[in-house]
Amino acid sequence: MEIPYTVEARKDTGLYNAKVGIWLFLASEVMLFGALFSSYILLRVGAASGDWPAISLAWPHGLLNIPIGTFNTAVLISSSITVVMAWASLKMHDFGKFKLYMGLTLLCALGFVSIKTYEYHEKFTHYEVRLKDGKIMTGHIQGSPMFWDLKTLADKKITTLDFHPDAAKQAAKAGEAPAAKEHAKHAPIPVGEITYLSSFVPKHHTFFAIYFTLTALHALHVIGGALVMAFLWLPGAKMWKTDPERFTNRVETAGLFWHFVDLVWIFLFPVLYLL
Amino acid sequence: MQAPSHTAEHAHGHDAHHEPGFLTKYIFSTDHKVIGIQYGVTSLIFLFFGFALMMLMRWQLANPNTAIPVFGKMLEALLGDVAKDGIMSPDLYNSFGAMHGTIMVFLAIVPLAFGAFGNFVVPLQIGAPDMAFPRINMVSYQAYFLGGVVMFISFFIPGGAAKSGWTSYSPLATVADLAHRVNGQTLWLLGMVLLITSSLLGAVNFITTIIQLRAKGMNWMRLPFFVWAQFVTGFLLLLAFPPLEAAGIMQLMDNLFQTSFFLPAGLSVSGNPLPVSGGGSPLLWQHLFWFLGHPEVYVLILPGMGIVCEIIACNTRKPIWGYKALVNSVLAIGFISFIVWAHHMYLTGMGTKISTFFQTTTMIISIPSVIILTALFLSLWGGSIRFNTPMLFALAFLPMFGIGGLTGLPLGFNATDIYLHDTYYVIAHFHYVVAPGTIFALFAGVYYWFPKATGRHMNEFWGKTHFVLSLIFMNLIFMPMFMQGLAGMQRRMADGGATYSMAYAKENNTGTQDGLSPKIIKMNKTVSHAAWALGVVQIPFIINFFWSMKRGRKVTSDNPWEATTLEWQTPTPPPHGNFTTPPEVFRGPYDYSVPGHKKDFTPQNQKV
Amino acid sequence: MSDNHSTADLKKHIRTYMLVFLALLVGTAITVGLYYVHFESVALTVSIAMFVASIKSFLVAGFFMHLISEKKAIYAMLLTTAVFFVSLMFLTIWAMHDYPVIKP
Numbered sequence: 001m002e003i004p005y006t007v008e009a010r011k012d013t014g015l016y017n018a019k020v021g022i023w024l025f026l027a028s029e030v031m032l033f034g035a036l037f038s039s040y041i042l043l044r045v046g047a048a049s050g051d052w053p054a055i056s057l058a059w060p061h062g063l064l065n066i067p068i069g070t071f072n073t074a075v076l077i078s079s080s081i082t083v084v085m086a087w088a089s090l091k092m093h094d095f096g097k098f099k100l101y102m103g104l105t106l107l108c109a110l111g112f113v114s115i116k117t118y119e120y121h122e123k124f125t126h127y128e129v130r131l132k133d134g135k136i137m138t139g140h141i142q143g144s145p146m147f148w149d150l151k152t153l154a155d156k157k158i159t160t161l162d163f164h165p166d167a168a169k170q171a172a173k174a175g176e177a178p179a180a181k182e183h184a185k186h187a188p189i190p191v192g193e194i195t196y197l198s199s200f201v202p203k204h205h206t207f208f209a210i211y212f213t214l215t216a217l218h219a220l221h222v223i224g225g226a227l228v229m230a231f232l233w234l235p236g237a238k239m240w241k242t243d244p245e246r247f248t249n250r251v252e253t254a255g256l257f258w259h260f261v262d263l264v265w266i267f268l269f270p271v272l273y274l275l
Numbered sequence: 276m277q278a279p280s281h282t283a284e285h286a287h288g289h290d291a292h293h294e295p296g297f298l299t300k301y302i303f304s305t306d307h308k309v310i311g312i313q314y315g316v317t318s319l320i321f322l323f324f325g326f327a328l329m330m331l332m333r334w335q336l337a338n339p340n341t342a343i344p345v346f347g348k349m350l351e352a353l354l355g356d357v358a359k360d361g362i363m364s365p366d367l368y369n370s371f372g373a374m375h376g377t378i379m380v381f382l383a384i385v386p387l388a389f390g391a392f393g394n395f396v397v398p399l400q401i402g403a404p405d406m407a408f409p410r411i412n413m414v415s416y417q418a419y420f421l422g423g424v425v426m427f428i429s430f431f432i433p434g435g436a437a438k439s440g441w442t443s444y445s446p447l448a449t450v451a452d453l454a455h456r457v458n459g460q461t462l463w464l465l466g467m468v469l470l471i472t473s474s475l476l477g478a479v480n481f482i483t484t485i486i487q488l489r490a491k492g493m494n495w496m497r498l499p500f501f502v503w504a505q506f507v508t509g510f511l512l513l514l515a516f517p518p519l520e521a522a523g524i525m526q527l528m529d530n531l532f533q534t535s536f537f538l539p540a541g542l543s544v545s546g547n548p549l550p551v552s553g554g555g556s557p558l559l560w561q562h563l564f565w566f567l568g569h570p571e572v573y574v575l576i577l578p579g580m581g582i583v584c585e586i587i588a589c590n591t592r593k594p595i596w597g598y599k600a601l602v603n604s605v606l607a608i609g610f611i612s613f614i615v616w617a618h619h620m621y622l623t624g625m626g627t628k629i630s631t632f633f634q635t636t637t638m639i640i641s642i643p644s645v646i647i648l649t650a651l652f653l654s655l656w657g658g659s660i661r662f663n664t665p666m667l668f669a670l671a672f673l674p675m676f677g678i679g680g681l682t683g684l685p686l687g688f689n690a691t692d693i694y695l696h697d698t699y700y701v702i703a704h705f706h707y708v709v710a711p712g713t714i715f716a717l718f719a720g721v722y723y724w725f726p727k728a729t730g731r732h733m734n735e736f737w738g739k740t741h742f743v744l745s746l747i748f749m750n751l752i753f754m755p756m757f758m759q760g761l762a763g764m765q766r767r768m769a770d771g772g773a774t775y776s777m778a779y780a781k782e783n784n785t786g787t788q789d790g791l792s793p794k795i796i797k798m799n800k801t802v803s804h805a806a807w808a809l810g811v812v813q814i815p816f817i818i819n820f821f822w823s824m825k826r827g828r829k830v831t832s833d834n835p836w837e838a839t840t841l842e843w844q845t846p847t848p849p850p851h852g853n854f855t856t857p858p859e860v861f862r863g864p865y866d867y868s869v870p871g872h873k874k875d876f877t878p879q880n881q882k883v
Numbered sequence: 884m885s886d887n888h889s890t891a892d893l894k895k896h897i898r899t900y901m902l903v904f905l906a907l908l909v910g911t912a913i914t915v916g917l918y919y920v921h922f923e924s925v926a927l928t929v930s931i932a933m934f935v936a937s938i939k940s941f942l943v944a945g946f947f948m949h950l951i952s953e954k955k956a957i958y959a960m961l962l963t964t965a966v967f968f969v970s971l972m973f974l975t976i977w978a979m980h981d982y983p984v985i986k987p
Contacts, residue, residue, distance in 0.1 A: 001404050001852040005487050013486060014954040017407045020483045023957050027964040028475050028513050034968040035518035035563055038975055039525065039536070045976070047554050070915050074908060081904040084947045085897070092893055202534045206554040209534035213524060259948045266939045270932045274918045486956065514967050562975045613967045617978055626981035629974075 007246045018253045026260050029221075033264050036217070040210050040271065047206065060207050063200070065119065069273040072115050073265065079108030080262045083229070083255045090248040095240055098251070102233045105258070109226035116219050121146070123200040123208070129163065129189065130196040139165035142186065150197050161189045161197070211272055218264055225258045305409035306851055310416050311395030312728065318387035321423060322714075323813075325378035328371045330810055335363040336771035337803035357435055368769035369438040370459065374426070376441030377463065380571065381470050382423050384713060388578035389474075389512070390419065392720050393481060393505045395728065399842035399849060400499050402490025402858040402880070407483040415476035422469030429462035437463035440767065442568070445537030445560045449529045450544045456531065464527045471520045478513040481505055490841070490880075492860035496602070497879065499840045499864040500595065503602050504581030507609035508574050515570035515613065522563035529555075536560075558623055565616040573612045575709055576676070577605065579716030580647055583669040586719050587651060589838040590666040591658025592875050594865035597650035604643035604650075611640040621692045630689045637687040644680055648673060659868075659875075664738030668719035671746050672712060679707030682757065700760025703753045711749040718745075721820070726835050730847045731827030737819045744812040751805035755798040762795045771799045837876050839866050844878050903946045910939040 009016050047059045082104040089097035124146040130136050141148060142162035153161065164186045202209040232251055239247040304310060331350070334343045340362055343350065347361020357367040394412065398405055406412045429436040436459040439448040443463065452458040485506045489498070525536040533551050537560040540553025588595045595601065617625065617633040652673055660666065682704040685691040695701065718741070725733050764772045773779055777790040834843040841860070845853055858880040866877040914935050922928045945951040950961075 003405060003407060003409070003488070005407075010487050013956050015487070015956065017483055017487050020486055020956070021408060021411075021479050023960060024479045024482055024513060025475070027960055028478075028517050030964050030968055031514050031971075032517035032521055034971060035521035035566075036525075038972040039521065039559055039563070041972065041976060042556060042559055042979060043536070043554065046556055046979070066915065066918065070911060073911050077904065077907045077911065080907075080943060080947050081900055084900055088893055088897055088900070092890055202528060202532050203552060205552050206535050209525075209528060209536055209552075213528060213534075213536075217524070256948055259943055262947075263940050263943050266943065267936050270914050270936055274914065275929060275932055510963075514964060518971060556979070558979060559975075562978065566971055566975075610963075614970050614974065617974070620978075624982050625978050626983050629978045629981040632974075632977075 007243070007249060016249055018249060019256075022253045022256050026256065029260060029264075033214075033217075036210070036214050037267070037271070040214070043206050043210055060205060063207075064211070064273045065122070066273055068115060068119060069269055072112055073269050075108050075111050075115070076262045076265050079105045079112070080259055082108065083258050087248065087251050087255050090240075090244070090251055093244075095237075098240075099233065099237075102229060102251075106226060106230055106233060109222055109229070112222055113219060113226075116215065120212075126200045127163075128196070128198055128200070128204065129161070129194055131189070131193045132195055133193070137163070137165045137167075137187075139163055139167075139187075147199055147201065148197065149199075150194065153191050153194070153197065159191050161191055161194065163187050163189050214268060214272065218261070218268060221261050221264070225254065225261050228254050229258065303413060305405075305413045307394045307398050307406045307409065307412060308728070308849060310412050311391050311393070313416050314386050314390035314394060314419070315392075317420060317423065318383050318391055321378050322383035322387065324427075325375050325383055326810060326813075328375040328378070330807055331363065332368060332371050332375065333803035333806045335368055335769060337800045339770040339773050354430070354435065363769070365769040366438060367435070369440075369767065370430075370436045372767055373438050373440050373443075373463075374430070374436045377426065377437070379709075380441065380575065381467070382419075382426060384575050384709065384717075385474070385571075386419055387717055388713065389481075389505065389508055389574065390416070390477060392578060392582065392717070392724070393477075393508075396724065396842055397481065397502055397505050398484060398488070399845060399853055400502050400840050401485060401488060402493055402841050402854065402860060403484060403488035404852045404854065404857075406480050407487055408480050411476050412480055415473045415480065418469050418473035418476065422466045422473060425462050425466035425469060429459045429466070432457075432459065432462065434458040442564060443526065443560075444564075445526060445529065445555075445557050446539075446542060448526060448560075449538060450542075450549065453544065458530075461527065461530055464523045464530070467523050468520060471516045471523070474512045474516055478509040481509040482513065485509075490858045490860055493841075493879075494860075496599070497860055497863045499581075500584040500598065500601050500605075501578075501581035503605055504577040504584075507605050508577045510609055511570040511574050511577075511612065515567045518563045519567035522560055526560065558620075561620055561623065562617070565619045566613075568619060569616040570612045572705070572708070573608055575713055577608070579672065579713040580605075580651075580676075582716045582720040582723070583672045584651060585838075585840065586665045586669040586723050587654050588865040588867065589723075589836050590661045590663065590669070591655060592661075592867045593654070593658050594863075594867055595650065596653040596656070597646075598863070598865070600646055601650050604646045607643040608640060608647075611636060611643075615640055618687055618689075618692070621689050622696050634687065634689045638684075641680070641684065641687070648677060648680070663722075664733070664735055664742060665719040665723035667739065667742045668715045668722070671742070672715045672719070675711035675715060675749070676708055679704060679709075679712050682707065694763075695760060697766050698760035699756045699764045699766060702766060703756035703760060706753045706756070710753065711746065715745075715749075718742075718816070723836070724842075725820075725823065725827075726830045726847070727842060727845075728848055729824050729827070731823055731825075731829055732835065733823040733827055734819050737815045741812065741816045741819070745809060748805045748809035748812060752802050752809060755802055759791075759795050759798055762791055764791055764795060772796060834878075837874070839876050839878050840864055841879055844880055899946055903942045906942055907939055910935060910942075914939075 003017070004010075005015075005017050007016060013020070044059050082101045086098050086101035086105060089095075089101060125140060125144040126138065127141060127148070128136065128138050140163075142164065198204045200208050202212045232247075232254055236250070237247070239250070301309065304313075331343060331346060334341075342361035343363065347358065347363075350358035350363070350367075351361055354367065357364045357370070363371070394406070426436075432455075434452045434455040437443065437448075437451075439451050439460060443460065448460050451460060485498075485502060525534070528534040529536050529538060535551045535553050535555040537557050538549065538551050538553060538555045539557065542549045542551070542553065584595055584601070615633060615636045617629065618637045621630060621633075655670075682700070686695055686701060686704060722733050722738055725731070759772075765775070768775070772791045773796065775791050776796050777788065777792055778796070779785070780787055780790045830847060833845065833847045836843070841858055842849075844858065846855070860879045861882050862877060862879055864879060866872075866879070868875045869877055914932065917931060917935070922931070950957070
């Protein structure tokens with residue numbers, strides 16, 4: 001039993017089924033990310049004053065690495081062009097070019113996720129520490145462990161935290177300190193002075209909560225899209241021999257999803273990194 | 276249904292003629308009719324389960340802090356201390372209440388109305404061989420089933436099922452069970468993610484199918500109203516669910532990873548400050564929840580309206596009055612339903628401008644709803660009415676939905692809602708639309724399409740008995756609740772308002788004479804008795820359903836109701852692929868009693 | 884989408900894709916460059932950022948996703964979605980900022 005219009009377009013709509021389906025699905029995704037963006041706006045506007053209970057509630061700025069984010073943006077944009085070239089190659093019956101471009105797309109996807117992983121790791125090893133005298137510092141802990149907090153210090157029976165504040169690092173970079181090339185100046189902190197210790201994890205501040213939620217959901221979509229494209233690149237490519245038009249439609253459909261993933265990032269990047 | 280004759284091992288390459296094995300045919304089927312029946316059976320089981328939860332709750336309301344007979348001991352054995360000595364504790368009451376709502380809305384009504392009836396009937400009514408994406412259809416059922424399993428399991432984990440209302444408002448939803456990291460609320464959220472996935476996949480399928488797979492000649496204005504209703508319902512599910520999914524993800528983060536999406540700064544629980552960053556907003560959860568929540572109620576009602584329309588046309592032997600008005604109204608309802616949601620939030624401190632906006636849109640949306648109801652009423656005029664069981668349920672739907680809809684008006688007005696919000700009046704209102712409203716429409720649909728699915732009729736006598744008794748008891752349950760609500764009785768009180776009664780005030784010298792009168796408190800008992808009676812009255816229906824499958828009166832034709840729509844022009848039951856030859860449509864959906872025609876009905880695919 | 888493109892047509896399309904790709908890279912550079920320019924008001928900063936992002940998204944949606952030559956049905960559906968998305972965002976933000984202020 002054949003489902004009509006799986007490959008050929010229906011005359012009055014001019015569309016084949018999967019194209020209608022994928023656009024409908026993308027519409028729902030617009031609502032999903034739209035709701036998260038709306039939440040971002042609400043949370044940020046609500047946090048603007050930051051007077052009470054501590055300046056820790058104010059919305060942080062400049063905590064994300066812009067060069068890396070920019071590079072990642074370029075990677076995703078490149079993957080968009082390669083995937084549309086993959087489809088165009090199939091349209092021109094050039095299977096070899098399809099394999100090349102689809103492979104490049106997958107490489108870009110892998111690159112994006114790897115860079116994101118590096119960024120996440122960077123956040124998980126970056127700490128904010130608050131002291132009894134009211135001082136608040138950000139920086140790294142010797143050895144770059146992840147997810148430490150006060151409980152970890154107690155469990156590991158640490159009495160002095162080997163802390164490398166960010167400010168010292170930047171000063172070292174600017175060449176102000178004599179041993180500039182070595183470790184940045186570090187400030188050991190007696191654990192008794194610490195009232196709060198946390199890495200930049202979602203629960204540290206709602207900015208990180210929404211940052212991680214938005215980017216993780218986006219990354220899941222990147223991975224999902226990559227898995228589908230990997231299937232079409234390898235085992236699924238068999239269909240090119242038996243039903244080339246249907247296979248081309250599949251690549252087009254997957255490409256539409258991929259472009260959407262790129263679209264979301266085009267908004268995510270300025271909103272999270274720049275604004 | 277044909278008996279499975281070969282095992283899966285015998286399945287070979289030639290796909291048109293081999294017999295699929297049992298697993299492929301009944302469990303992993305991609306046939307929309309099988310999937311429809313899977314949805315139907317599963318959702319009816321959950322309907323019964325949600326009803327059972329309510330029947331237990333009604334004992335506690337009628338006889339607060341007394342042991343539940345028979346079932347009390349079972350509850351204690353299954354759930355432990357929350358049902359100590361067979362008495363339903365307030366925590367258990369809240370749990371049952373939250374899950375009753377969740378199960379009825381998401382696991383029973385929507386899967387039955389959209390998943391079951393939609394899947395079975397829509398491809399047949401548009402003349403298609405199946406849904407556009409049969410495998411996605413199968414996956415959508417499986418996601419639903421898994422979501423149901425997750426929700427069911429949540430009753431038996433430490434801490435019990437979710438107990439923050441089906442609305443899961445933060446911060447309660449996050450702090451209700453701090454003792455367990457993975458608790459009932461966590462499973463509720465995970466279950467919801469699965470259910471939302473199922474609905475999204477289903478919506479994509481339905482909309483694509485209706486756009487792309489209509490038979491030749493089946494243009495938009497020849498579609499049965501049922502299909503239009505399901506089309507709009509699909510859009511509601513597609514676009515309204517994702518914000519709840521986003522909110523669900525954020526609440527999961529709050530619960531599992533101590534984020535503060537919905538937790539404000541300075542929150543204290545039992546005297547201890549909560550160790551979270553703060554900076555979130557409980558109102559954000561409410562907005563995102565109700566953005567789905569309101570379109571969701573139209574998801575609950577529209578398929579039912581569609582079913583009623585089909586049955587009325589067929590059993591009055593005349594065309595539906597105002598087909599165009601019906602179509603335009605259902606499209607209008609779909610669109611406007613997205614911009615009314617904050618009428619569920621009038622008491623959150625919104626200012627007058629925004630409240631007026633939502634009040635206005637809420638009033639506007641009542642217009643197309645009334646148009647639909649009026650058109651259905653007017654369709655009865657001059658009809659040659661056949662009072663069979665489906666028709667009785669469809670007829671009763673009209674005034675019952677009327678009551679439900681009209682009682683929504685004081686709730687839609689900001690000013691009156693200040694008094695009525697969160698009272699039993701609200702419970703009465705929405706139960707009228709869903710219980711004697713939608714559920715009656717769904718019962719009508721079961722009796723109506725049963726012959727097409729099984730080749731046999733359900734028993735008429737027991738059907739009519741089921742109808743009369745259900746109608747009586749439904750009204751006995753929900754009518755008093757209007758009075759209780761107007762008297763000020765709040766929702767979600769585990770003791771049925773006992774501590775707010777006049778009697779309590781007198782006994783405990785609370786310093787006031789005011790409170791719920793004895794008459795109002797006594798209504799709890801009447802309502803409970805009616806609820807249990809309604810439960811008993813479903814037994815003949817359940818027996819009738821299963822007995823008739825094997826022993827019901829056989830149909831004498833493929834079109835026993837002499838209806839015009841395409842699902843009746845197939846073999847009974849329809850085979851895989853539905854139509855022996857692709858049908859062609861020449862006329863509208865309700866060509867009954869056309870002057871000059873031989874019979875009093877002319878099927879859509881009949882040329883002259 | 885079996886509107887059979889001829890090879891010549893496709894080569895034209897490919898040229899368009901390349902131009903769009905370059906435009907997107909330039910757009911990204913502009914986006915980041917603007918970050919270092921200070922604007923007086925928050926509203927202006929946000930508007931400009933969103934404007935650049937919108938141009939980029941139009942390019943991706945219009946050309947890579949072929950929306951510019953897509954069928955009416957798809958437009959209608961996307962327009963409806965856009966309306967609902969904007970309503971969600973706008974009405975929620977309005978609701979959270981319109982509350983009665985009690986003057987002593």
